Amino acid sequence: MKVPTGIPGLDGLIEGGFEEGTITLVTGGTGTGKSIFSTQFIYNGAVQYNQNGIYITTEETAKNIKKQTAKFRWDIDTLESEGAMKIIEIEPFDIETLSEKIMEIAGTMNAKRIVIDSVSMFEMYIHDPFKIRKTLFKMLQRIREMNMLCIVTAEIPEESKGLSRFGVIEFMVDSVILLKYLGIAKYKRSLTIRKMRMTDHSSDIHPFEITPAGIEVYSV
Numbered sequence: 001m002k003v004p005t006g007i008p009g010l011d012g013l014i015e016g017g018f019e020e021g022t023i024t025l026v027t028g029g030t031g032t033g034k035s036i037f038s039t040q041f042i043y044n045g046a047v048q049y050n051q052n053g054i055y056i057t058t059e060e061t062a063k064n065i066k067k068q069t070a071k072f073r074w075d076i077d078t079l080e081s082e083g084a085m086k087i088i089e090i091e092p093f094d095i096e097t098l099s100e101k102i103m104e105i106a107g108t109m110n111a112k113r114i115v116i117d118s119v120s121m122f123e124m125y126i127h128d129p130f131k132i133r134k135t136l137f138k139m140l141q142r143i144r145e146m147n148m149l150c151i152v153t154a155e156i157p158e159e160s161k162g163l164s165r166f167g168v169i170e171f172m173v174d175s176v177i178l179l180k181y182l183g184i185a186k187y188k189r190s191l192t193i194r195k196m197r198m199t200d201h202s203s204d205i206h207p208f209e210i211t212p213a214g215i216e217v218y219s220v
């Protein structure tokens with residue numbers, strides 16, 4: 001079943017939203033909006049669609065995420081106190097036990113959405129490409145089985161032409177959304193749906209903005 005993402009302007013480009021039990025990679029260079037996109041997905045999921053959500057952060061502290069999103073007037077503290085959202089800070093070595101942790105917390109809070117921001121940290125922690133694939137595959141499979149909506153983020157280094165640092169994660173997910181910072185045109189940021197399995201999605205390059213209310217995607 002398709003579920004609206006909560007990102008204004010996006011659902012109309014992807015036949016109504018994300019499919020339950022699928023994994024979406026939100027990838028892009030530094031500062032392209034991956035964390036804001038992911039927080040908005042969890043926040044609006046809870047507020048607009050009554051879906052509880054877990055935000056796993058490997059790079060920023062929970063405090064920083066809240067500070068950033070307070071600008072958009074997203075009251076995460078209240079959601080947390082109601083049990084509708086949970087931010088979890090983890091270290092790269094937690095990857096081995098992460099699936100179990102996710103299953104346990106998701107069960108307790110009846111979570112329907114999950115974000116892992118980002119998986120690049122795990123990839124850097126585990127050097128062996130085969131082991132990265134195996135470990136991430138196992139974790140993503142578990143999340144799929146839970147039938148949640150899931151976003152994972154990855155970073156693209158400035159010089160890279162690929163969709164992630166190690167060129168692995170994009171093949172393991174169902175959908176890929178690419179964010180870019182252009183910096184020159186009228187609209188400074190763009191969003192492209194690079195793949196979305198089982199979906200007749202837009203193949204255009206869409207401008208988007210980070211407005212005082214969060215991310216808004218425009219059609220072309």
Ligand SMILES: Nc1ncnc2c1ncn2[C@@H]1O[C@H](COP(=O)(O)OP(=O)(O)OP(=O)(O)O)[C@@H](O)[C@H]1O
Nearest residue numbers: 029030031032033034035036037071155210211212
């Ligand atoms: N309140 C705001 N209004 C408009 N733009 C903002 C606002 N807050 C942040 N931004 C923009 O968003 C960018 C940060 O977005 P975000 O943290 O989501 O990026 P990211 O892709 O996760 O980056 P990183 O590589 O650090 O993980 C800032 O560099 C800034 O350009």
Ligand SMILES: [Mg+2]
Nearest residue numbers: 034035036117
């Ligand atoms: Mg980020």
